Amino acid sequence: MTDAEADLVILGGGSGGYAAAFRAAELGLSVTLIEKDKLGGTCLHRGCIPTKALLHAAEVADSARDGEQFGVKSVFEGVDMAGVHKYKDGVVTRLYKGLQGLAKAHKINYVEGTGTFSGGTTVTVDGTRYTGKNVVLATGSYSKSLPGLDLGGRIIASEDALKLDYVPKKAVVLGGGVIGVEFASVWASFGTEVTIVEALPRLVPNEDEFASKQLERAFRRRKIAFKTGVKFTGAKQDDNGVSVSLESGETLEADLLLVAVGRGPNTAGHGYDEAGVQMDRGFVLTDDLLRTNLPNVYAVGDIVPGLQLAHRGFQQGILVAEHIAGLDPKPIDEAGIPRVTYSHPEVASVGLTEAAAKEKFGSDVTTLTYDLAGNGKSQILKTSGAVKLVKAPDGPVVGLHLVGDRVGELIGEAQLIYNWEAFPEDVAPLIHAHPTQTEALGEAHLALAGKPLHTHG
Amino acid sequence: MTDAEADLVILGGGSGGYAAAFRAAELGLSVTLIEKDKLGGTCLHRGCIPTKALLHAAEVADSARDGEQFGVKSVFEGVDMAGVHKYKDGVVTRLYKGLQGLAKAHKINYVEGTGTFSGGTTVTVDGTRYTGKNVVLATGSYSKSLPGLDLGGRIIASEDALKLDYVPKKAVVLGGGVIGVEFASVWASFGTEVTIVEALPRLVPNEDEFASKQLERAFRRRKIAFKTGVKFTGAKQDDNGVSVSLESGETLEADLLLVAVGRGPNTAGHGYDEAGVQMDRGFVLTDDLLRTNLPNVYAVGDIVPGLQLAHRGFQQGILVAEHIAGLDPKPIDEAGIPRVTYSHPEVASVGLTEAAAKEKFGSDVTTLTYDLAGNGKSQILKTSGAVKLVKAPDGPVVGLHLVGDRVGELIGEAQLIYNWEAFPEDVAPLIHAHPTQTEALGEAHLALAGKPLHTHG
Amino acid sequence: GAAAPPRGGYVPLAKPPVRKLAKELGVDLHTLSGSAEGGVITREDVRRAAQP
Ligand SMILES: Cc1cc2nc3c(=O)[nH]c(=O)nc-3n(C[C@H](O)[C@H](O)[C@H](O)COP(=O)(O)OP(=O)(O)OC[C@H]3O[C@@H](n4cnc5c(N)ncnc54)[C@H](O)[C@@H]3O)c2cc1C
Numbered sequence: 001m002t003d004a005e006a007d008l009v010i011l012g013g014g015s016g017g018y019a020a021a022f023r024a025a026e027l028g029l030s031v032t033l034i035e036k037d038k039l040g041g042t043c044l045h046r047g048c049i050p051t052k053a054l055l056h057a058a059e060v061a062d063s064a065r066d067g068e069q070f071g072v073k074s075v076f077e078g079v080d081m082a083g084v085h086k087y088k089d090g091v092v093t094r095l096y097k098g099l100q101g102l103a104k105a106h107k108i109n110y111v112e113g114t115g116t117f118s119g120g121t122t123v124t125v126d127g128t129r130y131t132g133k134n135v136v137l138a139t140g141s142y143s144k145s146l147p148g149l150d151l152g153g154r155i156i157a158s159e160d161a162l163k164l165d166y167v168p169k170k171a172v173v174l175g176g177g178v179i180g181v182e183f184a185s186v187w188a189s190f191g192t193e194v195t196i197v198e199a200l201p202r203l204v205p206n207e208d209e210f211a212s213k214q215l216e217r218a219f220r221r222r223k224i225a226f227k228t229g230v231k232f233t234g235a236k237q238d239d240n241g242v243s244v245s246l247e248s249g250e251t252l253e254a255d256l257l258l259v260a261v262g263r264g265p266n267t268a269g270h271g272y273d274e275a276g277v278q279m280d281r282g283f284v285l286t287d288d289l290l291r292t293n294l295p296n297v298y299a300v301g302d303i304v305p306g307l308q309l310a311h312r313g314f315q316q317g318i319l320v321a322e323h324i325a326g327l328d329p330k331p332i333d334e335a336g337i338p339r340v341t342y343s344h345p346e347v348a349s350v351g352l353t354e355a356a357a358k359e360k361f362g363s364d365v366t367t368l369t370y371d372l373a374g375n376g377k378s379q380i381l382k383t384s385g386a387v388k389l390v391k392a393p394d395g396p397v398v399g400l401h402l403v404g405d406r407v408g409e410l411i412g413e414a415q416l417i418y419n420w421e422a423f424p425e426d427v428a429p430l431i432h433a434h435p436t437q438t439e440a441l442g443e444a445h446l447a448l449a450g451k452p453l454h455t456h457g
Numbered sequence: 458m459t460d461a462e463a464d465l466v467i468l469g470g471g472s473g474g475y476a477a478a479f480r481a482a483e484l485g486l487s488v489t490l491i492e493k494d495k496l497g498g499t500c501l502h503r504g505c506i507p508t509k510a511l512l513h514a515a516e517v518a519d520s521a522r523d524g525e526q527f528g529v530k531s532v533f534e535g536v537d538m539a540g541v542h543k544y545k546d547g548v549v550t551r552l553y554k555g556l557q558g559l560a561k562a563h564k565i566n567y568v569e570g571t572g573t574f575s576g577g578t579t580v581t582v583d584g585t586r587y588t589g590k591n592v593v594l595a596t597g598s599y600s601k602s603l604p605g606l607d608l609g610g611r612i613i614a615s616e617d618a619l620k621l622d623y624v625p626k627k628a629v630v631l632g633g634g635v636i637g638v639e640f641a642s643v644w645a646s647f648g649t650e651v652t653i654v655e656a657l658p659r660l661v662p663n664e665d666e667f668a669s670k671q672l673e674r675a676f677r678r679r680k681i682a683f684k685t686g687v688k689f690t691g692a693k694q695d696d697n698g699v700s701v702s703l704e705s706g707e708t709l710e711a712d713l714l715l716v717a718v719g720r721g722p723n724t725a726g727h728g729y730d731e732a733g734v735q736m737d738r739g740f741v742l743t744d745d746l747l748r749t750n751l752p753n754v755y756a757v758g759d760i761v762p763g764l765q766l767a768h769r770g771f772q773q774g775i776l777v778a779e780h781i782a783g784l785d786p787k788p789i790d791e792a793g794i795p796r797v798t799y800s801h802p803e804v805a806s807v808g809l810t811e812a813a814a815k816e817k818f819g820s821d822v823t824t825l826t827y828d829l830a831g832n833g834k835s836q837i838l839k840t841s842g843a844v845k846l847v848k849a850p851d852g853p854v855v856g857l858h859l860v861g862d863r864v865g866e867l868i869g870e871a872q873l874i875y876n877w878e879a880f881p882e883d884v885a886p887l888i889h890a891h892p893t894q895t896e897a898l899g900e901a902h903l904a905l906a907g908k909p910l911h912t913h914g
Numbered sequence: 915g916a917a918a919p920p921r922g923g924y925v926p927l928a929k930p931p932v933r934k935l936a937k938e939l940g941v942d943l944h945t946l947s948g949s950a951e952g953g954v955i956t957r958e959d960v961r962r963a964a965q966p
């Protein structure tokens with residue numbers, strides 16, 4: 001095979017890699033995109049999309065189960081996992097086709113195969129050398145486990161959990177972060193007895209404490225058990241089940257143990273080390289324009305320390321492409337990236353937690369919490385939860401935190417408020433549509449601006 | 458009874474009236490609020506809230522009916538109208554209690570009774586004269602009918618439609634505006650065969666044509682029949698049904714005819730005319746600070762020409778209170794008030810339609826439409842629809858129009874974009890959370906800024 | 915409650931995206947007087963101020 005050149009060679013066709021590819025192509029650069037598996041990567045095939053399909057099936061199940069509360073004579077007779085997979089795979093396939101179409105339209109040179117970074121700005125695939133004016137590393141992440149805990153059989157990671165062809169009777173979920181909480185929520189809706197084990201003192205420990213409390217309250221009501229602040233010590237499995245032991249001495253019996261203790265950077269065995277890419281605990285280190293220590297070598301997505309989110313990958317990929325094309329993109333404010341946990345109820349946030357804001361701005365930070373009990377649309381949905389705002393002293397709103405069914409969609413507005421550094425007084429005059437859940441955001445800003453409408457002043 | 462004085466006397470305790478009352482009280486004014494029926498008015502008791510409860514029950518019904526598409530074995534066995542009303546009334550009652558609590562907390566002098574505006578700044582209730590430094594007229598609106606079409610029996614308006622204790626087999630809905638479309642949507646979900654008759658050439662005729670087309674396509678798929686551009690000529694009823702005749706010569710047979718041809722201002726018989734309040738076709742005329750032609754007499758809500766929406770009433774009520782208290786509130790940009798039709802699918806908009814924008818800015822207005830087929834979360838929900846943006850030449854985004862299930866919640870973000878006069882370039886760098894429906898807004902702005910991500914460039 | 919309403923703090927007379935733009939362009943809004951109604955600082959005011 002002859003060697004090939006391009007303006008940009010990208011290793012890995014996940015969220016970060018393909019976004020860089022598309023944006024670079026739009027800007028007139030020639031792009032080679034190397035992917036060993038499927039365009040779209042983790043998010044499309046094993047992450048965001050399939051999990052959210054499961055979560056929607058779970059919502060449909062809950063809705064049918066609870067129909068009577070709304071005067072609807074509906075019956076829930078269980079879940080047909082083959083049908084769920086058909087639905088889920090259908091969604092993935094359609095989006096996958098769309099993505100492939102976009103790659104074609106952008107005239108991306110798509111190379112199927114496993115690439116190795118060979119130093120300089122060259123990636124080698126099956127002996128062929130692809131040399132770019134620039135290289136972007138975007139090899140993503142993998143499900144981690146704990147020392148001594150081997151995946152296999154009844155001990156599974158999210159990849160296998162997505163393919164399960166039955167609904168477990170009892171499951172233990174190790175890890176109360178976003179992935180653990182989402183699967184716990186799905187299974188509970190499908191009828192599984194779930195227990196979450198989290199070493200840190202609360203569920204969704206990266207969120208504001210307020211959000212953890214709200215979520216824990218909701219999970220308690222849903223009879224999703226959780227043990228926080230307790231360490232896992234070991235798991236044993238046999239034909240009948242898996243038994244999970246905790247530091248507390250307790251043992252949990254289940255059909256299945258889902259290991260959701262985080263995702264590690266997929267940076268070993270691809271030549272990074274050998275080429276001298278600077279790394280820390282496996283993550284590729286970059287400056288705020290995503291440049292590694294090597295000239296013309298960038299990194300994006302889950303291999304870069306920070307939030308492991310698809311849209312962060314998109315944003316980073318776009319930034320890198322624009323920087324390479326000679327535009328002047330601004331560094332990304334990591335706190336301005338919206339975060340959503342799509343469980344029932346949802347947790348959504350952007351900006352700083354109260355604790356982080358106090359660290360940054362001192363103790364004069366103000367906060368305001370608005371309960372969804374006062375929000376008509378949330379009452380109609382029969383969801384509870386709240387909105388919490390965090391405000392810098394004499395400054396803008398620097399943190400927005402929401403818990404409740406469907407509040408993930410409110411993060412679009414919240415994202416503008418945080419990133420445009422709006423003051424409560426900017427939002428307050430804009431009375432929100434009635435009755436929507438967005439009104440909860442509106443009311444919170446009204447109250448923070450000193451002019452509450454539907455709250456006690 | 459002795460006569461009473463207050464800084465502010467408000468006639469009518471609906472959205473507009475109570476918002477004025479609460480805000481005025483917050484600002485230290487003494488307030489008398491006169492209401493002949495129930496605090497909360499049309500919106501809470503006969504409008505926004507009960508209709509949205511019906512629409513949510515409808516969503517639950519659809520979800521149960523369609524469970525199989527998602528792999529959920531759910532069965533829909535019909536609607537139990539007694540149960541629906543229990544749910545709906547439960548929501549209303551809870552919010553009503555909250556509102557009464559707020560009135561108490563604000564120390565509003567709440568007067569139950571029918572008031573008559575006696576000129577000056579006095580309202581009389583059962584012989585007692587309530588004189589304010591200022592008066593706010595807020596008597597709301599009523600369901601109109603057409604000449605020769607008397608309500609009664611099988612010919613009903615929205616008030617009765619909300620109380621119906623059965624699901625009609627066949628219904629004709631006269632009027633394809635927001636109220637007609639919402640009831641059509643509910644009944645179709647409950648199993649009714651519905652035909653909408655609209656004299657104007659399209660459903661939701663106040664919306665951008667794009668939205669009408671999208672909604673009509675969706676209704677066609679749902680087998681909701683509609684006849685647009687055709688005039689109603691008469692209706693006859695007997696024990697077996699109602700027969701509706703159209704100008705086209707066609708006759709529609711049904712169990713029920715819902716008349717949803719608009720709402721008229723409730724301004725007759727309350728002394729307005731006698732006191733010399735300037736009116737036009739029954740609507741009270743005001744300047745942009747909601748002042749009538751009479752000194753210290755204001756009007757808010759549905760009696761003022763313009764959008765008949767609860768949150769417009771809130772916004773106007775707040776403005777009036779602030780103006781009276783000596784603050785300097787800015788006039789409301791009517792186009793900046795978000796509009797949502799909560800049907801399945803929803804229609805939401807803020808700012809100008811393309812036609813209005815072209816009238817204002819000339820033909821160089823640009824538009825961009827993003828189809829929800831490219832939006833992962835919409836695919837997961839199995840909803841179709843689109844987002845349309847309208848942009849002023851070398852200017853900001855001046856119109857945002859959305860169609861699709863649940864897009865009503867995206868109007869919060871859209872409202873900030875319109876009212877803050879954002880350019881597509883302001884929104885584009887803020888990559889939205891994946892996978893949410895807000896991404897459709899994000900992608901549309903990316904594309905309009907010339908940097909599409911998940912669209913063909 | 916009777917508690918004093920929380921003070922919102924100073925809001926420069928520009929819409930949030932314009933403030934954000936000013937920040938990116940290194941324009942100090944306090945040095946500008948707005949050209950729009952009510953003294954509101956517009957995008958053009960900021961762009962003009964940003965020109966060398
Ligand atoms: C269960 C789960 C749910 C999630 N849900 C969400 C969510 O709802 N929202 C959200 O924002 N994020 C979510 N995420 C995270 C999201 O999937 C990741 O942040 C995102 O995929 C990271 O993109 P990436 O481009 O860095 O890596 P990846 O998407 O992992 O892509 C890396 C690609 O590189 C390829 N590759 C690796 N090595 C090589 C090689 N040597 N040669 C060629 N190709 C190679 C891989 O095959 C892969 O396709 C979820 C993740 C999981 C696991």
Ligand SMILES: Cc1cc2nc3c(=O)[nH]c(=O)nc-3n(C[C@H](O)[C@H](O)[C@H](O)COP(=O)(O)OP(=O)(O)OC[C@H]3O[C@@H](n4cnc5c(N)ncnc54)[C@H](O)[C@@H]3O)c2cc1C
Pocket residue numbers: 433434435468469470471472473474491492493494495496497498499500501503504505506508570571572573595596597598615636723727757758759760765766767768769770
């Ligand atoms: C079916 C339906 C659905 C709707 N859905 C929505 C929606 O989803 N979102 C939305 O924003 N809007 C919706 N609306 C519109 C909304 O209800 C109105 O815009 C809003 O209620 C107007 O508020 P108002 O204060 O002007 O009048 P009203 O709410 O009508 O209040 C007027 C009050 O004045 C009282 N009153 C009248 N005359 C006297 C008198 N002489 N003495 C004492 N009291 C008097 C009445 O009893 C009433 O309580 C809907 C309306 C209907 C009919």
